[in-house]
Amino acid sequence: MLDVKQLNFSYDKTPILKEINFSVNAGEHLAIIGESGSGKSTLLKLLYGEYDLTEGEIYWNSAKILGPKFNLVVGYEFIKYVAQEFDLMPFISVEENVGKYLSNFFPKEKKERTHELLEVVELSSFAKTKVKTLSGGQKQRVALARALAKQPELLLLDEPFSHIDNFKKQSLRRRLFRYLKDQNIACVVATHDSEDVLGYADQMIVLHQSKIIAKNSPEHLYSNPKTPLIASFFGEFNVINEEIIYACQLKVVAKSKLNVAVKQAFFKGSFYLIEADFKGNTLFFEHPIKLDVGKSICLEITK
Numbered sequence: 001m002l003d004v005k006q007l008n009f010s011y012d013k014t015p016i017l018k019e020i021n022f023s024v025n026a027g028e029h030l031a032i033i034g035e036s037g038s039g040k041s042t043l044l045k046l047l048y049g050e051y052d053l054t055e056g057e058i059y060w061n062s063a064k065i066l067g068p069k070f071n072l073v074v075g076y077e078f079i080k081y082v083a084q085e086f087d088l089m090p091f092i093s094v095e096e097n098v099g100k101y102l103s104n105f106f107p108k109e110k111k112e113r114t115h116e117l118l119e120v121v122e123l124s125s126f127a128k129t130k131v132k133t134l135s136g137g138q139k140q141r142v143a144l145a146r147a148l149a150k151q152p153e154l155l156l157l158d159e160p161f162s163h164i165d166n167f168k169k170q171s172l173r174r175r176l177f178r179y180l181k182d183q184n185i186a187c188v189v190a191t192h193d194s195e196d197v198l199g200y201a202d203q204m205i206v207l208h209q210s211k212i213i214a215k216n217s218p219e220h221l222y223s224n225p226k227t228p229l230i231a232s233f234f235g236e237f238n239v240i241n242e243e244i245i246y247a248c249q250l251k252v253v254a255k256s257k258l259n260v261a262v263k264q265a266f267f268k269g270s271f272y273l274i275e276a277d278f279k280g281n282t283l284f285f286e287h288p289i290k291l292d293v294g295k296s297i298c299l300e301i302t303k
Helices: 040-048 094-099 107-120 136-148 166-182 218-223 228-234
Strands: 002-011 014-024 029-034 055-060 079-082 154-158 186-190 203-208 211-216 237-240 243-246 250-253 258-267 272-278 281-287 296-301
Touching (some): 014 203, 029 040, 040 186, 107 136, 136 154, 136 166, 211 218, 211 228, 218 228, 228 237, 258 281
Parallel strands (some): 029 203
Antiparallel strands (some): 002 055, 203 211, 237 243, 258 296, 272 281
């Protein structure tokens, strides 16, 4: 189990993280969300042992995670960290990058393990390709496979799908997170993309102004957003009578007190996102068909 106790961290006396407490069980997936600069990447680096704590303690089971003041080599064998810079070896092949840290004394097992991981990240057809010729998204997938090569107990991922094309992201997320669950590998993901969280994370923490302002399951935080910052992670929302209402929770009705004027309509595939004016304020709602600009509409809140 990962156990973070009263973690505090500062850069040159500037507080970056304050009073951070959470735990992650074996096989559990935790998502860390927050605005740019909220400390998500810094927190991952602290969990990996890349920085020294200002205060607090981090444990993985009985092992205390310590920074460079205590370890000549940063990191631990049982933790793997995939940063936004991939640090791959460009002049050797994909399969050689993935198998680099696997034992050569068992060539058959090494080959099978490498093949298994390339299947997980959907790169089997690029096994013999030199990494320098790959796209950014393909390199990111190689980095993911390499991190899994020696079966870590804890995997730290910083924006793990940020370079990957949209048409590949969905299947890759499913494959990767299913694999981690099957292998009972704990995972901490720092992300700004709700698709990396919904359906995969067991719990989620929200960082804001150096502190954790919310900690619960994605389902709970979606259904009970305490602040606009939390709601914004899940999609378009409105604040009506001091209550947070998602765009999908408004529907058109024949008559109501919530009367708006259509300003714009944005095609979203299965629906249109309608931007409307409500007493001088902007309001968003979803509708199955496009609505004409200037049209007067009555809305009802549904939950």
